[in-house]
Amino acid sequence: MVGRNYMRDRKARLMRRLDSVTEVGPREREALEDLAIRVGSLAPGQDVIRAYQPPQECCVVFEGILHRYQLLPDGSRQILAFHVPGDIPDLQSLGLGVMDHSVAASVACTVGYFSHADINRLIERHPGVAKLLWRVSLIEAAGLRAWLTSMGRRPAVAHVAHLVCELFVRLRAVGLTTGMRCSLPLTQTHFADALGLSLVQVNRSLNALRRKGLFELSRGQLVIHDWPGLKSMAGFDPAYLHLRKEWSLG
Amino acid sequence: MVGRNYMRDRKARLMRRLDSVTEVGPREREALEDLAIRVGSLAPGQDVIRAYQPPQECCVVFEGILHRYQLLPDGSRQILAFHVPGDIPDLQSLGLGVMDHSVAASVACTVGYFSHADINRLIERHPGVAKLLWRVSLIEAAGLRAWLTSMGRRPAVAHVAHLVCELFVRLRAVGLTTGMRCSLPLTQTHFADALGLSLVQVNRSLNALRRKGLFELSRGQLVIHDWPGLKSMAGFDPAYLHLRKEWSLG
DNA sequence: CGCCTAGTTGACCAGGTTCAACAACGGTGG
């Protein structure tokens, strides 16, 4: 069946993500393979999870990019994280019940939904799964810390460079890069709201980095020309992503 | 025995913290009461947990304030969080093994240490404990997000005000405030490194807020004069602390 | 009394914001 193959491929993305950060035992793997997942698609800008609403389902990204964000009283938006294929954006809702922010599709996406009830049953039967999910959410917190440091102490250009580094490494870990290029369909407005910078400043920084020959980003395509240079300009240390050696990029 | 009473009081602080965010069942409570904790004290500035070193113990704050921080190549410091009594600053090490940042005492502190082995045993026997700790670490992540938003999108004065709000509410939740005042022995340098601002700017903002009659902070004593005014100036919404109703402050 | 740390204030400067206009691109409908 075509449908089954599609689902197999999609789950493979999730499994690859989990593999990239931890060793998944055969029993946990089997249990996760059996988890019932309903596929859905999202239009750009559409909310998946809305603040203050307790969700009954978790979602996993199959294709596209999602972002978590918070709106301030004055209407400005702060993007808190991007979620690439394989990520589970709302693990928080499992443990906390309430969301204090929202998650939306940055571009057209396909996602999978599984019920809290199912995953809780899985967790009870397989403590290994609980550990694994805990690990994933700790890594997410580590990402927030790195982001915070970048925001607080790095000048605009380095800050932009750091985000590009992170996204490239994360996309690479789930097999979505070819050589030193990948699809990265975010707008400069996404960047601005994520980095706490103005759109204008993002544009200038991006151009400055291009002129330095570090990378090019246009029409949703990222091509990295000088990875060591980019890394050092950004002060990027991938340790906080907690990828296993074989998945990380020197 | 004097020693035993001391220990009882100290554990009470941890339990109060846990109570403030979740309902702790009688069996979990008992299990936690039995956990072996070694007490230690820290001089101001002393590291408890150092980056890149896999620790074998977790620590819990009894008295004083700790901070997590990261050092950048250029020598500047970004403080990622403050930890008040009752907090467990390095839950991350339990699930992740490696620390990607350090934790140090902001002032003279007393802390408790318990071994990873002990707590892991506890987790295995009592799934409720695992859930509880997971919840605590999710709340910590939520705090990071709020911090990030503040850093990215709030002007300096509001940003300072927001931190004061958070610290006051958290100290209140563990019973360390009396009325609208509390001890808050952080230096302006701590504030600056936490907020990503310069020391000078923190000083000016603090003075501006004092002149507006919102609060006073001097010699380690915080007195809040106008809580509603402070809250609205900061755009502070305590939801992200995920305190249970009875512990939160309107 | 003297030193050290923490806090305060002024003057100047720069990184980043805001405002505004325009260019490039893709999709839509006539």
Added chain:
DNA sequence: CCACCGTTGTTGAACCTGGTCAACTAGGCG
């Protein structure tokens, strides 16, 4: 096939928040 329009990206100029440098004050402690 082309004209039109909305979105995204680009650039210049004026402005302003917050950073840097520097000097000085106020406590705390040996």
